[in-house]
Amino acid sequence: MLWHDAAARYAAGGPVPGAAIERTASMHCGTCAARHVGLCDALSADGLAELADAACWCSLPRGCILMAEGEPGAHFINVSHGTVRLSKDMQDGRRQVIGFVSTGAFVGLGAEARYSFTATTLDEVRFCRFDRTGLRELFLRYPVLEQRLLAAACNELALAQGQMLLLGRKPARERLATFLIDWSSNFSNREPTALVVLPMCRGDIADYLGLTIETVSRCLTAMRKQCLIAIDAEHNISIIDRTTLQAIGSGATN
Amino acid sequence: MLWHDAAARYAAGGPVPGAAIERTASMHCGTCAARHVGLCDALSADGLAELADAACWCSLPRGCILMAEGEPGAHFINVSHGTVRLSKDMQDGRRQVIGFVSTGAFVGLGAEARYSFTATTLDEVRFCRFDRTGLRELFLRYPVLEQRLLAAACNELALAQGQMLLLGRKPARERLATFLIDWSSNFSNREPTALVVLPMCRGDIADYLGLTIETVSRCLTAMRKQCLIAIDAEHNISIIDRTTLQAIGSGATN
């Protein structure tokens, strides 16, 4: 699996095995899964065409770096398929995953000079890439875009605040329960389902929850033994007792 | 000290000892410390007058609740003086402070139906309170306001992500060092000063850093013994060795 090779090639602007990059995105709008969410849904056909002309449509395999913390924040991404991991890394290797995003998400929102986190593909990811400077002029003519971005930013802020509560005050068991409930509700499917598909590995879950791989594994095993969940496969978990899991996640049990 | 009395009275809309509330804010704009930051600075005199007419000018003593988590998010606040603590609380008493804000800060940004956190005054706080519905119409006519809010939200998001890294991956010592450096740079004064004035108590620091009061106290004592800081008074800390403190905060030492 030569995925860092792919990541390096993408970062360097060179050809990536398994990747597709096209100069304009418009031809994909008709079939895009993000067509009716977030940014694109706010626009009329004309506006959408303009937006698409400003975008570059891309598809990348697993393990590519879409943007790297500290690099100039030239781009802005709208994910149309797949899952992206956002993380902050320290020099000594410690990593905090600050979020997982999928269809419809904007990445690189902040108008900062440099990216404040690294974005990595967890599976095959298709997305539209915008040039930040080119987009600014479009915003002036379509204020609704700025409204959508503001709404998205506020939503992300609320999620971040919930995660601060989790990281600062919840023990491992509660963190895992919260994670499973959140993931089963917000992602993979519209309404909560028993089956939770986790595109990330245990290490990513650990880095998201501020734990170690071992603790994540032990907690999952404990939950399985208590018949709260079933581990169908490493990345497929079934929620058996949602009510109890929710109670644990909100700290209502001991 | 009857401060929860004051909080209860403010929440109930009744008179608060030490509080001043006026229907319009315009007469205070000339002397407002937030006049040339954030929202208000973006507007011309005409726009500012309109904005001020939509606002209610308030002053509250220490310990009042400006907004409570879970209540309908009817208002939106622009702080012009003092410090406000933002926190999320769990049923069993666990608390996570998600931020401290002061002059120029917007509180209640998210267009959500209900507040996602509780805002409490830490000292005497003066602020402008806006009606969310009344403000929306103003936004349509002054798109620059929405731009400012978006910039503010993105900035807060970046801070929240940094705090996630702190809560998820830094040990107590690094958390305290980061906190002191951040507070000395971002608040109290424009450029970093040796003297750090902390308007919050140890318990608030602990709840902000995901620690206990005892651990905060012990770490501060240890730093004092290592001559990194001096504790002039409980709320006045002098930074003696900023370089080392910064290194500790970023995880560069062991």
Add this chain to the structure above:
DNA sequence: CGTCGCTTTGATTAATGTCAATAGAGGTGG
């Protein structure tokens, strides 16, 4: 069939939380 990467499990250690007591600071009233 063997190797590599990821996950699980076990034994031990270290960091931080909990419980308890003491020490200061600030305010109040005699």
Add this chain to the structure above:
DNA sequence: CCACCTCTATTGACATTAATCAAAGCGACG
């Protein structure tokens, strides 16, 4: 002005959680 009271912070002894270190299991893939 001083004694007292209360609230906050500090310090100490001990308990507990989760991290670390180490090894084995499992699956995918060549």
